[in-house]
Amino acid sequence: MAVQVALTGATGFLGLRLLRRLLDTHRSLTLLAHAGSGNALRRVTRYFELTGAPAALTATLPDRLRVVETDLALPRLGLSERAFQELADGIGTIWHSAGSINLEGDLPELRRTNVEGTRHVLELAAASRLRPRVHHVSTAFVAGARREGVAYEDELKDTCGFENAYERSKYEAELLVHAWSREHGRPVLVLRPSILVTDLPPHPDLPAHPLLVIERILRDALRAAGPQCDSGASPCVPGSHAGRRPRVRMVGHPHGRLNLLQVEHAAEVMVRLAGRTPSGGVDTYHVVHDRDVPVPTVVALLERLVPLSVELVADRPGTPSALEALLDFYPGMTAYLAHRRRFDDTRVRALLGPSAASSRVDLDYLWSGLSPHARLLPGPPGPPATPSASARCA
Numbered sequence: 300m301a302v303q304v305a306l307t308g309a310t311g312f313l314g315l316r317l318l319r320r321l322l323d324t325h326r327s328l329t330l331l332a333h334a335g336s337g338n339a340l341r342r343v344t345r346y347f348e349l350t351g352a353p354a355a356l357t358a359t360l361p362d363r364l365r366v367v368e369t370d371l372a373l374p375r376l377g378l379s380e381r382a383f384q385e386l387a388d389g390i391g392t393i394w395h396s397a398g399s400i401n402l403e404g405d406l407p408e409l410r411r412t413n414v415e416g417t418r419h420v421l422e423l424a425a426a427s428r429l430r431p432r433v434h435h436v437s438t439a440f441v442a443g444a445r446r447e448g449v450a451y452e453d454e455l456k457d458t459c460g461f462e463n464a465y466e467r468s469k470y471e472a473e474l475l476v477h478a479w480s481r482e483h484g485r486p487v488l489v490l491r492p493s494i495l496v497t498d499l500p501p502h503p504d505l506p507a508h509p510l511l512v513i514e515r516i517l518r519d520a521l522r523a524a525g526p527q528c529d530s531g532a533s534p535c536v537p538g539s540h541a542g543r544r545p546r547v548r549m550v551g552h553p554h555g556r557l558n559l560l561q562v563e564h565a566a567e568v569m570v571r572l573a574g575r576t577p578s579g580g581v582d583t584y585h586v587v588h589d590r591d592v593p594v595p596t597v598v599a600l601l602e603r604l605v606p607l608s609v610e611l612v613a614d615r616p617g618t619p620s621a622l623e624a625l626l627d628f629y630p631g632m633t634a635y636l637a638h639r640r641r642f643d644d645t646r647v648r649a650l651l652g653p654s655a656a657s658s659r660v661d662l663d664y665l666w667s668g669l670s671p672h673a674r675l676l677p678g679p680p681g682p683p684a685t686p687s688a689s690a691r692c693a
Contacts, residue, residue, distance in 0.1 A: 306329070329364075449643050545622060556639060
């Protein structure tokens, strides 16, 4: 059996872009696809067709891609002992990109996928006689609920807690990676992307844009708050008037910022970093944009996606409206509007030079990747909040 590069999460939002990049330098790949999730090869082929890949390249996919159905949540990936060992002994590099990004998920559910899934991928790497290199896709948001200052690549702390269970599960997965590297004396590449976005319009045959989950949450809350919210009438939101958009107060900072990075650029940077000679331990890189997106731009996007008027406030309303009370069930989503921290990526820029820089992510770019779901034009922005200037975790 030829030595293979194995990739988990190949049919995901990032995984498809990684796959496309990896095929530029590898004759064949093994896709560790989730058992029962559908025809992975068909989904990959459809992505290549929809993104304008050369027909000659698309035609070679059945010969270049080997699909192995696995379950990352199970020991030996759900394979028999023999099949597991045969898989392990044919792998020279493992890209672990699979995981759940469910901001609404509970911790036990997310641990099964993000923590135990990582554990079982590392067991696969340990079982191989080839000592494969491991490339682990984490997230810059292992920085947790620290909302100001600079998050550095060497930091991996839970001092400030986490905004949601997703962040904690990815933090715990990174702890596993570090422990495995020390125990086995093996190098691991940890890649921490920020929020990944695209200007490729949504399509039912493509993985959903990560920001669409926010639209769904807001629409569900708006619908559940009652028919009075459809017109903006009281008691949906205090001070609103019939005929206007419902107003929702969200804790946020008028000078806040979020790091949003084009997923295609992220995949390119990750593959280039994987080509570097490892140090022998855990090499961690922030794969982030060199310019943050202001929170008011994110608010404007939300107001385009959903018929709401968002007002940034310094503190949670003491008497929340029905709509605001519903949104309190999803604090892991709205908390990011208060973030002003920066992710340091000095290492990436030093290694890759000017090519590490990304093109601008602005409202028009973000809207291009979400516009088929639009229903209304943007509403007027609410007045900015004036939160305390003191630095704190939360």
